[in-house]
């Protein structure tokens with residue numbers, strides 16, 4: 001497996017820490033609203049990465065958190081006069097529902113930041129003790145200049161950042177780039193007691209601690225998230241781990257591109273936000289997944305009507321050949337439990353995905369197979385054994401992509417209709433044949 005590692009800005013061979021196993025953490029959403037279609041992209045992208053790794057024989061442990069401590073959650077709770085927990089749990093349910101509908105059910109654990117407060121406080125205490133953090137009036141800051149490789153994950157020029165940060169310098173900070181680990185507050189929002197007074201933890205610390213708590217280690221294989229999380233979030237996660245443990249948090253930092261609508265960045269102020277749930281109910285799971293995966297995960301995905309239409313057409317072609325083949329098997333009374341595949345075609349497909357998830361090349365292999373399957377269907381003397389290996393191969397590919405089509409099961413009446421239709425055609429009784437054809441069409445069988 002080859003993956004683009006943001007940390008080294010190049011494609012690298014994936015070598016896991018423990019042979020045969022993969023630990024993967026993906027930053028989850030801040031739960032103050034429904035996920036929009038842009039938020040659905042990392043769900044599908046990292047689900048595909050998980051599926052490919054599993055297909056390659058790895059045992060994958062995947063964790064994705066919920067950030068349930070945030071000013072926007074507090075604001076919503078106060079506006080609605082409910083607790084922060086109620087706001088968070090409403091949108092956690094919404095997010096889980098979207099993940100389920102996207103056929104992305106492989107996450108092994110979904111920790112909440114609020115469940116890790118004790119570990120977070122301990123972690124910040126350790127940073128203070130080792131001189132990597134300092135307290136000012138109840139706030140605790142991380143000393144960025146104590147980590148020599150700061151900027152590595154996001155390829156930032158630290159001097160340029162310092163110049164920029166000085167403009168809005170916080171007088172409490174020793175260095176304008178230092179970031180908050182604990183924020184003291186006496187507001188009405190959710191807060192916890194700590195050695196530095198009542199307050200809330202910083203987002204960057206939450207993820208590092210949830211990783212430690214869930215994986216029982218502070219060194220994992222893959223850390224993922226959207227491109228927009230590279231800086232400061234991932235840089236700061238990484239810096240804290242390097243400070244405390246002298247090594248990076250993850251070996252591979254993987255980032256997915258952003259999503260535009262008709263070439264414009266999706267944002268609430270522009271009013272071009274589409275909720276993922278609405279999109280999925282309109283177009284279905286398969287089209288949504290296919291669309292989100294068709295553009296290479298590192299590129300920005302431009303969401304247009306044409307892209308939707310193209311996804312629908314491509315999937316129709318695949319569905320049709322599968323259903324036609326299933327019908328031919330049943331008409332011919334062919335049954336087989338064989339799982340044999342066309343090895344070379346399957347290997348080409350997997351090779352494309354192993355190349356930093358090159359879905360477009362994998363899809364091209366699929367369409368070559370669809371063409372071959374259509375040729376098989378046109379043969380007068382159909383070779384069911386060959387057709388079955390082709391069918392198995394296509395089904396397995398769809399499985400790796402998380403696309404699922406229902407199998408057509410013909411009733412005895414349906415079979416009779418097909419037989420009568422074939423007989424009428426053979427007897428050149430076109431009127432009867434047309435009538436039977438209409439009935440089959442109506443049933444959606446042809």
Ligand SMILES: [Zn+2]
Pocket residue numbers: 027028207233
């Ligand atoms: Zn995170």
